[in-house]
Amino acid sequence: MAHAAHPEALAAAPHAAPGGSFFHRYLWSTDHKVIAFQYMFTGMAMALIGAFMAYVFRMQLAFPGAAVPGFGVVSPGQYNALVTNHGSIMIFWVAMPVLIAGFGNYLIPLMVGADDMVFPRLNRLSYQLFLVSALVLLASLVVQNGGFGGAWTAYPPLSANKNYNLTPLGSSLWVIAVALEFVAFLLGGINFIVTAMNARAPGMKAFDVPIVVWTIVVASILFMASVGPLMAGAVMLLFDQLAGTSFFNPFRGGDPILWQHLFWFFGHPEVYVVLLPAMGIVAEVMTVFARKKLFAYKTVIGTIIATGVLSFFVWAHHQFVAGIDPRMANVFTITTLLISVPIAEMCFVYIATLYGGSIRLTVPMLWALAFIAEFLIGGVTGIFLGASGLDVYLHDTYFVVAHFHYTFFLIAVIAVFAGITYWFPKMFGRLMNEKWGKIHFWGTIAGFNGVFIPLFFLGAAGEHRRIFDYTTIPELGRPELQALRIFATVSLLVLLAFQPIFLVNFVRSIFRGPRAEKNPWRANTLEWTAASPPPHGNWAELPQVYRGPYEYSVPGRESDYWPQDEKP
Amino acid sequence: MLEHLVPSASSFSGDVDRLFLLIAVIVGVWFVAAEAMFFWLIFRFRAAPGQPAQYITGKEKRLKRWINWAHALVLVCDVVIIVAAVRVWVKIKQTLPPADLTVRVTGQQWAWTFTDPGPDRRLDTADDVRTTDEMHLMVGKTYHFQLVSKDVLHSFFVPAFRLKQDAVPGRVYTGWFRTERAGTYDILCAEICGMGHGVMTAKLTVAGEAEHAAWLARHAGDAALAAVDTPAPAAAPDTAGAAAHHAAMGHTQAH
Numbered sequence: 001m002a003h004a005a006h007p008e009a010l011a012a013a014p015h016a017a018p019g020g021s022f023f024h025r026y027l028w029s030t031d032h033k034v035i036a037f038q039y040m041f042t043g044m045a046m047a048l049i050g051a052f053m054a055y056v057f058r059m060q061l062a063f064p065g066a067a068v069p070g071f072g073v074v075s076p077g078q079y080n081a082l083v084t085n086h087g088s089i090m091i092f093w094v095a096m097p098v099l100i101a102g103f104g105n106y107l108i109p110l111m112v113g114a115d116d117m118v119f120p121r122l123n124r125l126s127y128q129l130f131l132v133s134a135l136v137l138l139a140s141l142v143v144q145n146g147g148f149g150g151a152w153t154a155y156p157p158l159s160a161n162k163n164y165n166l167t168p169l170g171s172s173l174w175v176i177a178v179a180l181e182f183v184a185f186l187l188g189g190i191n192f193i194v195t196a197m198n199a200r201a202p203g204m205k206a207f208d209v210p211i212v213v214w215t216i217v218v219a220s221i222l223f224m225a226s227v228g229p230l231m232a233g234a235v236m237l238l239f240d241q242l243a244g245t246s247f248f249n250p251f252r253g254g255d256p257i258l259w260q261h262l263f264w265f266f267g268h269p270e271v272y273v274v275l276l277p278a279m280g281i282v283a284e285v286m287t288v289f290a291r292k293k294l295f296a297y298k299t300v301i302g303t304i305i306a307t308g309v310l311s312f313f314v315w316a317h318h319q320f321v322a323g324i325d326p327r328m329a330n331v332f333t334i335t336t337l338l339i340s341v342p343i344a345e346m347c348f349v350y351i352a353t354l355y356g357g358s359i360r361l362t363v364p365m366l367w368a369l370a371f372i373a374e375f376l377i378g379g380v381t382g383i384f385l386g387a388s389g390l391d392v393y394l395h396d397t398y399f400v401v402a403h404f405h406y407t408f409f410l411i412a413v414i415a416v417f418a419g420i421t422y423w424f425p426k427m428f429g430r431l432m433n434e435k436w437g438k439i440h441f442w443g444t445i446a447g448f449n450g451v452f453i454p455l456f457f458l459g460a461a462g463e464h465r466r467i468f469d470y471t472t473i474p475e476l477g478r479p480e481l482q483a484l485r486i487f488a489t490v491s492l493l494v495l496l497a498f499q500p501i502f503l504v505n506f507v508r509s510i511f512r513g514p515r516a517e518k519n520p521w522r523a524n525t526l527e528w529t530a531a532s533p534p535p536h537g538n539w540a541e542l543p544q545v546y547r548g549p550y551e552y553s554v555p556g557r558e559s560d561y562w563p564q565d566e567k568p
Numbered sequence: 569m570l571e572h573l574v575p576s577a578s579s580f581s582g583d584v585d586r587l588f589l590l591i592a593v594i595v596g597v598w599f600v601a602a603e604a605m606f607f608w609l610i611f612r613f614r615a616a617p618g619q620p621a622q623y624i625t626g627k628e629k630r631l632k633r634w635i636n637w638a639h640a641l642v643l644v645c646d647v648v649i650i651v652a653a654v655r656v657w658v659k660i661k662q663t664l665p666p667a668d669l670t671v672r673v674t675g676q677q678w679a680w681t682f683t684d685p686g687p688d689r690r691l692d693t694a695d696d697v698r699t700t701d702e703m704h705l706m707v708g709k710t711y712h713f714q715l716v717s718k719d720v721l722h723s724f725f726v727p728a729f730r731l732k733q734d735a736v737p738g739r740v741y742t743g744w745f746r747t748e749r750a751g752t753y754d755i756l757c758a759e760i761c762g763m764g765h766g767v768m769t770a771k772l773t774v775a776g777e778a779e780h781a782a783w784l785a786r787h788a789g790d791a792a793l794a795a796v797d798t799p800a801p802a803a804a805p806d807t808a809g810a811a812a813h814h815a816a817m818g819h820t821q822a823h
Contacts (some may be wrong), residue, residue, distance in 0.1 A: 075762050151760045158720040162679065164762055250738025256721060257736065290613070294675060296626030296635065321723065323736045326661040329653050337646040344642045348625070348635050351602065354609040356622030361614070361651060369610060376602050380595035387649055389656025390587045393570070393730040396723060396758040460588075462575035462727030464758040467766040474771075475574065475727060475754045553621035 017548050030120035031536050033427075033483040035225045036106035038127050040420075042134060043098035047412070049138075050089040055496060057082045057468075060449075062482075062489035064469040074444055079167070079468035080149025081552035085141060087152030089172070095274045095412040100223070101130070101185065103419055104169045104192050106214045106427070109221035111210050113201025113545060113565075115537045118194045124298035126187035140173030148174035151466060152262055156248035156256045157373035160240035172241050179234045182227050189220035201526065201565075203545035207301075208564065209550040210525050211294065212280030214301055218308045219276045224310065226269040229428060260322055264315035275407060276304060277494040278415035279346060286350060287423050289365035291358030291560050295349050303342040303349070310339045310486045318390045329388040336386035343379060347372065358553070358560075362521075367418035369443055371410050378406030381456065399459025411450060417444075417502070424506075425520045429532040430513030436505045443498030450491025454484040522561045525549045529565050570730075577753060577774065578729035579710075579746035583656045585730070590652055594645050647696040660731070664744055667712040671705075675715075675722030678764030680755060687784055697787045701770045706780045707750045715741040723759035726772060732758055747774045 026034060052070075057079055059068040065075050093392055098138065107122065117123045141147040150159040159175075159193045162168035198210065238245040246252035248259050287294050295301065296319040316332040318322060350372055359365070381403040385391055394400065410411070423430050462478050470485070471477040519528040526545070530538050543565040551562040570576075570585045597675055603706060613621075624631060642775035670691050672683035682703040686695035689713075707712065717735035725732045729745050775783070 074819060076766055080760065080763065136635070149760075149763070155721055155759070157620075158760065158762055161720075166763060193700075201755060219599075248735070256738075278628065291621040293623060293625055296623065296632060299626070299632075301636065320657075321661075321732050322721075322734045323739060323741055326657070329657055329661070333653055333657070334650055337650050340646060341639065341642055343594065345635060345639050348601065348638050351606050351609065352604070352626065352631075352634060356624050357613045358615045358619060358621040359610055359613050359684055361610075373603060373606060380599045383595050383649060384588065384591050387591060387653030389653040389660065390591065392660055392732055393584050393588075393727070395732055396725075402689055449598075455574065460570055462725075462754075462756075464725060464756050466760045469766055472767075473754055473756070474752075491640050553623050555623050 003470055028124070030116070030124050031118070032105045032109050032123060033534065034118045035123050035127050036102050037103075037427075039097040039105060039130065040102035042127075042131060043094050043102060046089050046093040046097075046134060050086050050094060051088040051496060051499075053082045053089070054490065057086070058489040058492050060468060061470070062486040074468065076468050077146055077149060080151075080466065081141065081147035081167070081170070083466050084149050084151050084174075085137070085147055088137065088178070090408065090412060091118060091152065091270070091274075092178060093137065095408065096181070097130060097417050099274050099277045099281075099411065100192075100216060100219060101126070101188050103186065103281065104220070105210070106423070107527065108192055108195050108213055108216060109199070110426075110530060110534065110538060111213050111525050112196055112199060112547075113526045113539075113543045114199035115539065115542065117191045119191050121189050123191050126184045126191070129180055129187070130184035132547065133177045133184060136180060137177035140170045140177060143169040143173065146170055147509060153267070154237065155258075155263075156237065156240065156259050157250070160248050162241070168241075169502060170488055172238060175234050175238050175241065179231060179238075182231055182234075184267055186227065189224045190219045191250050193217055193224075196428065200205065201543050201545050204564075207298065208545055208548045210280075211283040211297070211300055211304075212277065215276035215280030215304055218304050219273045222269045222276075222311065223273045226266045226273075229262045230266035230338060233259055241279050257319070257323060259464045260319050263314070264318045265312075268315040268318070269308075269311045271404075271407065272307055274411045276307070278346050278371065278411040279304075281372045281419040281422075282350065282413050283353075284523075284525070285354055285364045285368035285418050285552050287552060288422075288521050289360045289362055289368070290354055291360075291552045292353050292357040293552055295352040295355075297548065297550065300346060301537055303346045307339060307346070308344040310335065310342065312384075314339055317386055317388075317391070320388050321395050333386060337383065340379070340383060340386075345381065347376065363432070363434055363441060364418050364422035366438065366441050367414055370441070371414045371418060373388050374410050374414065374445075374448075377408065378403060381406060385514050387517040393462075394459060396465050396466065397459040398455045398463045401465060402455035402459060403470060405452050405455075409452070413444070413448075417441075418507070419450060422521070423518035423527070424509065426527055426530075426534070428510045429511070429516055430509050431516050432509040432513060436501055440498055440501040443501070447491050447495025447498060451495060454488045454491075458484055458488075518564075522559070524551060524563050526564055529563060573658070575728040575749075575751065575753060576730075577747065577749040577751060578726075578731065580656070580660050581730045581747050581748070583659060583730075587652055587656050591649055594649060594763065597647070598642075629702060661743070664712070664742065665710055667748075668709040669706070670712040670714065671703075672714045672716065673703075673724055673735070674718060675710055675724065675757065675761070675768075676718035677720065677762050678757075678768040679721075680724075680757070680768065680770040682770075684784070687781075693786070694820040697784060698714065699787070701771045702740045703755060704780060704783050705747050705772065707747050707774050708776050710742050710744060712742055720761050721759045722757045722768070724757035725756040727756070728753035728772075734759055748765050748775050750776060 056068050056071045060074040070080055145167045148167050150165050158164050165171050196213050239245040240247050246254040248256045249255045250256055313335040317336045320329045385394055410454055422434055516532050518532055526543055529543055544562050546568050547564055549564055553560045554562055570588050669685055669689055675680040679700050681700045682696040684698050685691045688695050715733055715735045717737040722735040723732055724735055731745055733743055751774055753772040755770040755772050
């Protein structure tokens with residue numbers, strides 16, 4: 001599609017104002033890059049809180065009843081609130097803002113050759129709503145009676161009735177925070193889709209768009225199409241909590257299982273909403289550091305779309321034993337296992353891309369390769385859970401916990417590190433330290449596997465979720481199982497101990513790192529043709545696009561890359 | 569595999585364990601093959617001076633078939649797993665073999681209560697025996713269980729039976745299992761149900777008929793109590809509407 005001369009809305013936006021006070025430049029800006037940083041830094045701060053929660057409840061599981069350093073003795077109510085909010089924060093306030101909103105905002109205009117998002121003010125409003133939602137969630141943790149403890153899935157009647165959950169304020173604030181967060185991402189999603197579709201640089205056809213932009217746009221469409229039912233559900237839940245309605249109260253004509261359908265109709269596509277952008281980041285990094293064209297670009301786009309469509313038809317695999325019609329489980333087993341076809345195909349394509357490459361194991365490449373290697377574990381263990389006959393046993397055990405951390409940890413941590421270390425020179429105009437980057441990488445990977453491999457065995461042994469002390473349960477309190485729990489907790493401490501290395505490297509490199517040139521990785525995509533860091537408006541003159549994003553090592557050319565905007 | 573981690577005590581434990589093994593073998597082969605290929609490619613095509621990368625679009629049929637073959641094989645494996653999984657599922661959840669006895673399992677914050685039909689082997693009669701936090705069954709019998717909840721969602725989880733089913737307030741779920749091996753096992757609640765979720769456990773004793781009869785005799789005094797309390801889940805006055813609403817599919821029926 002031809003470049004639609006940048007919309008009128010843009011011209012009217014408060015655009016060419018690079019000066020101004022700190023407040024206007026960094027807090028009230030409509031610049032997509034500043035908003036991307038706002039999302040990323042807020043997401044990282046929330047990640048620290050979510051990680052602290054994981055530390056507290058893992059310590060409780062390894063050493064039940066002992067005072068956790070930095071927290072104290074954990075009560076059962078606090079334990080429930082910790083696991084609930086760890087899940088909520090890591091998915092809604094870390095994975096979503098960093099991957100979709102952070103990378104989406106930073107990359108889409110730069111990669112499609114636009115000077116900003118199509119709706120810059122809407123973009124600013126999106127972050128402000130998100131910030132409010134984060135503050136409401138944090139407030140919910142410290143109100144009277146404590147934070148909500150009914151799991152991130154918030155199944156009623158427990159979540160709907162304060163006589164059951166005992167946290168009247170915490171539960172309502174939790175629902176309000178989640179609903180506000182959805183509104184924020186709806187606004188962001190509109191921007192991503194419209195910008196990628198209408199504001200591309202002259203010459204950039206749909207199949208010249210980098211994979212990461214495709215994935216973020218498809219993810220935004222999935223989000224917008226799936227979040228409606230859950231928004232309705234959230235309002236109904238809030239009414240049940242505050243106004244005494246009975247949408248989900250079985251004793252007054254409601255149905256608790258209705259919530260589960262509304263929740264998972266959103267909740268399962270949500271997995272792909274964050275997975276797809278992560279896969280996109282990995283594709284960008286892998287092609288650059290293998291100096292290879294992406295294997296079968298159009299097939300990848302096909303798998304992205306197929307995954308997105310199929311993800312709408314698998315939700316009830318979360319409910320096999322919830323009391324739904326047992327015949328439904330057969331249908332959802334089929335759809336769930338079928339989704340392994342496009343996802344496996346995507347993995348095959350990525351592996352095939354390495355064939356014939358010239359692979360450089362830089363820090364971003366290590367993260368991208370680790371994503372694929374670890375994602376295979378997350379993928380194959382999903383098959384166990386999608387198989388209805390086996391899910392009767394494995395549902396709601398730590399096998400599930402281990403499985404989804406082999407997807408979500410990769411998404412929210414490994415892919416994010418790949419993206420940050422790869423685009424860091426563009427974001428801040430400086431390079432990060434490679435040696436410390438590699439030390440951080442190996443420590444994180446070792447710690448991560450040490451935490452979650454044992455959890456597969458614990459889950460297979462029948463360890464059910466959200467229990468604050470297993471040692472009193474005869475079959476689950478066996479010493480060899482407790483030893484696995486302690487191993488997982490110690491691995492978590494190792495994992496956490498390596499993170500300050502990244503933080504120091506990150507902050508230090510922003511101010512003191514060696515200066516980066518415009519295109520330090522010799523990459524093709526358009527963001528590398530802008531200055532590092534790009535100014536407000538990105539380019540003095542918008543680029544013209546002549547070819548696709550992955551023309552690496554084209555035969556007969558002097559250099560092994562061919563930027564999208566280089567004249568033929 | 570699973571039987572080494574958790575005892576195996578119901579007639580379908582073995583089916584679930586074999587399904588686990590089947591899937592483990594199939595996905596294990598894929599996993600090892602994919603990782604081996606992946607690491608070999610990284611090693612084989614590591615950057616070396618004078619060895620530029622090749623230009624491969626992946627559009628050629630000759631190359632694309634490497635993806636397409638794998639893709640078709642994944643589909644075949646999926647079909648095998650689906651068939652095996654559905655067979656186990658239908659056996660456990662979608663069929664209801666004739667029962668020797670029927671028991672009632674009631675979840676509430678935060679305890680399991682079990683109603684044994686007593687010496688006359690009929691529920692809701694004066695000789696029912698009701699116990700909290702412990703369940704007693706006879707070995708080698710096919711049981712139906714009526715699963716109910718008085719308040720929030722709970723999930724009746726007996727790892728040794730490979731059985732899990734949510735208890736939904738306002739509904740009576742009827743399921744089954746057949747006890748195969750005597751012993752004591754855990755009963756857990758697998759669905760978060762509030763503050764005391766972690767302590768909502770019970771002890772299951774599966775014993776021979778004589779032993780069970782002796783246990784029943786010891787608890788004969790509890791009968792009157794049990795009679796007063798049934799039917800269990802009528803916690804709210806207007807349950808009837810909700811129950812009728814759910815009187816539909818599968819095992820779920822109005823009470």
